[in-house]
Amino acid sequence: MNKTAVITGATSGFGLAAAKLFAQSGWNLILTGRRSDRLKQIKETLSPQTKVLTLTLDVCDTEQIKTAFNSLPPDFQSIHLLINNAGLALGTEPAQQSDLAQWHTMIDTNIKGLTSVTHALLPQLINTGKSASIINIGSIAGQWPYPGGNVYCGTKAFVEQFSLALRCDLAGTGVRVTCLAPGLSESEFTLVRTGGDTEAYNALYKGTDAIQPEDIAATLLWIAQLPAHLNINQLEIMPVSQSWSPFAVHRH
Template sequence: MAKIALITGATAGIGEACAHTFAREGYNLILTGRRMDRLERLADKLNEEYNVKVAVSSFDVRSREQVVSNLDTLPADWKQIDVLVNNAGLSQGLDPVQSGSYEDWDTMIDTNVKGLLYVTRVVSNWMIDNGTGHIINIGSIAGKEVYPNGNVYCATKHAVDALTKAMRIDMLKHGIRVTAVHPGAVETEFSEVRFKGDKERAKKVYDGFEPLVAQDIAETVWFAASRPAHVNINELTVMPTAQATATNIFKK
């Protein structure tokens, strides 16, 4: 029987790359995100390319009601989830705390922290009932250090780091593995979302060096997920060769 992975934020970037990677390895998939058209196109592509089953569910992880209602309505056989990839997350703005946007703060906290908690709350109970599972949280180098004007985004990713460690303890007696993957600079829609669609400004973030791409992180996630059942990768920090810290990047 094929294993099942649930991936949040699967419509682009790391989430989409994870979907391809797990499908390649024979997993059936539950893909979530806010853009149903993208989810449906991705599902069709994965089914055609890898011959796996794909269920899609469009909802906003910021809404507890949407998370619970959409996940609870999944058929019982789709609740036998082996791997949860908590990938949904974003950054909004790059401002000092004294001039930050309340709306941006709410969006980041509600998505990166509360959204992760809402999904985990539901799926972890299924894993406990099933007696197996692996929760993989996508963090960030921003969860290991802070950088200028990153204040609230860094705070949310520090929360992901702390929650991952706490989940590891809570899930220990249930035999459920918990991992955090903390990427450095990855060229995805991340900067474009941060800068509210300013593609030119987003592109400049990656000028002068070779950043990671989404597939690099997807392969790292798969590495953690594919270890033997008695092995838990607690956390992995993955950086471009040209990046030493959040702010130290060698650009040519």
């Protein structure tokens, strides 16, 4: 019997790349996203390879999540893997110039959404037991702050600590938990963050050899297919071109 993976935010970036690779590797898929047209296209593309169930939902809507995951068809009720990929960053301004609504959207998506999906699927994952996994997409921003990161950095720090705390609570169940924290990655994520500013997008990635969604998809598959007695607690990935800046020192 093929294993089943739930991938949130599957309509672009890491989620879409993961859906394609996991389908090629024989996993059944439950894919969620807000854009039903894209989900329909993805299902049509991947269905010849594996079983695919798509759920149009917003992870910020807790009731939507409960309804969707409490009424899964029989073929999709045994969950082996949850990839909490849905998330976003909005704005690059310093905190004192930021839009409060954007802060709240990041908190609702990156924290509330991730925890709501996890809470809804924990019973199925625990029932699966040995070899079941949760992989939360964090960010190097959870460890390494930068100007303009403010609330986004805070939400990803939450993802890291929530992942570690889940490991404590799930000890003995067989369910594994990983926080995968990518660095500079080239995807639609940056267009969303900058409000569709293609010039800013191109300037950010110019000459960087940034991480590609396919790189993260391959890493996700590797983590998921490790022997059941192994757990990757945290995995931080940067492109070779990215490292750390010196501490900032303001002088009078």
